[in-house]
Amino acid sequence: MQADFAELTSKLASGDTRALARAITLVENEQPGFARLLESLDVKNTPVIGFTGAPGAGKSSLVNAVVDHLEREGKKIAVLMIDPSSPFNRGAFLGDRLRMAGHFLSQNVFMRSMATRGSMGGLAPKVFEVADVLKAAPYDYILIETVGIGQSETEIAALADTTVLVLTPEAGDDIQTSKSGVMEIADIYVVNKADREGADTMYRNLAELSHRHATTNWEIPVIKTVATQDKGIDLLLDAIAAHMKTNHLPARRLRLLAAKAGMMIRALKTRNLDDARIEEALKAATDEPDFNLYRFVKTFAG
């Protein structure tokens, strides 16, 4: 088994996409030994670009166009599409996948979709692990696309080095009423479908918003694109490259890593604490005449 993983790890590290797909499936489904596989990976600092935004904003077309550009530069790209498993989005998502089908033939582009439970805190842990498997493979960029509903928007930002928020000229209300914090977590704003009416107003509003919230490190650039016509993609790639060069990235990565490690350590420390076991111990303890819950807890926690 151990030897098996060594082979799998070295194969995926050398660019074998079958090995990569197998490793992801293993981790995604928590098949036996998946934890050991993760421990054996050589996880590199592959740049991760996240794309988020409301359904219909054109995220998939934009990712598609970005992949095209990077591929032409001779880069190898892995794309992870997060499917929040909502019945409302499945149709559109399948459509998006078909639109990306052109890349399936390319040796330099690996694509994988991933269903997530979509429930509270559901996205992060598994996506994190799958992203780590991708980082152990020889890709120049990892692109993560998520349908922006609720929490997943902010969770993707916790995963990506650079988060691109994709908006349309009509998204004015979204910005005004945004409560999910997505405007705050984005590193780059894109006004996609910028050939539509209202694009300039949208652009100005975003630029003003961005300027108001600028830090010494970074003022969120606003990029106009028409992804389906391949317009504005160069500017977007420049903005991404500029953001990747800012000096706050190592600190952000460390913070992100610490948050993830904390989550994992807490889970490990409380692993065998199922309520059935606690209930069993309590049942005996409550028979004692001087039972006290607070003392019980202290003793049980050791």
Place this chain on the structure above:
Amino acid sequence: MQADFAELTSKLASGDTRALARAITLVENEQPGFARLLESLDVKNTPVIGFTGAPGAGKSSLVNAVVDHLEREGKKIAVLMIDPSSPFNRGAFLGDRLRMAGHFLSQNVFMRSMATRGSMGGLAPKVFEVADVLKAAPYDYILIETVGIGQSETEIAALADTTVLVLTPEAGDDIQTSKSGVMEIADIYVVNKADREGADTMYRNLAELSHRHATTNWEIPVIKTVATQDKGIDLLLDAIAAHMKTNHLPARRLRLLAAKAGMMIRALKTRNLDDARIEEALKAATDEPDFNLYRFVKTFAG
């Protein structure tokens, strides 16, 4: 300090309401030694009755009437009013408190309001602890009243032996669209303000709903009351007494205790795990050439 707590504990156990109020404040504000105080309490199995329902259903009037009845029977009652700290409800809540002012003069009724953060998972832990302090005092019943908004409705059910859901004849839509699970967690349905139009329809609908979901242990009784005119309170008290006698109560209490203990044990086990400390350790570890997050986590968790 220890001696101090011994005195406080014995005073509140003997019915000293000043000592009780002081102990609650100590626990509520997590003043030094509050954990030791909780450990020193002799927490009894005082019956806890929870009252929940939408604002305007007349919960406070109903609690008021129930307190009146129990007091006339010579019982000692503690009332805990949970204030979810929402600006929308504060006004009504203060009004309710004034209506209950008559009881402030009674030796046999202890009243206390408690503000909760109202945020995710905010209600349970602190209310649990304060309820335990009340259970260490010599009361025959503890009544907990909460404004039914969101989570607090189901959380009160996790705290009470018997949960009374207070509805009005006009609450038809609430029942149809109820997503919070409050219809499921209630043990008794009350149609308050039953002198209003629609009370009989409401009664029949609830009775049908209850009958459909009846178990071998319990079919949720539906009680019509007009709390402000003291009507139907006897029937409600009979229903509460009947529910307290059902044989599923010990199992429910144990389950509840186990859930609470689990929460506390997990918190204890991960107490010193702040992200800053993890980040510090990570910073050093990531400098190693063969750093792997999954191995780091395993080592750190010990």
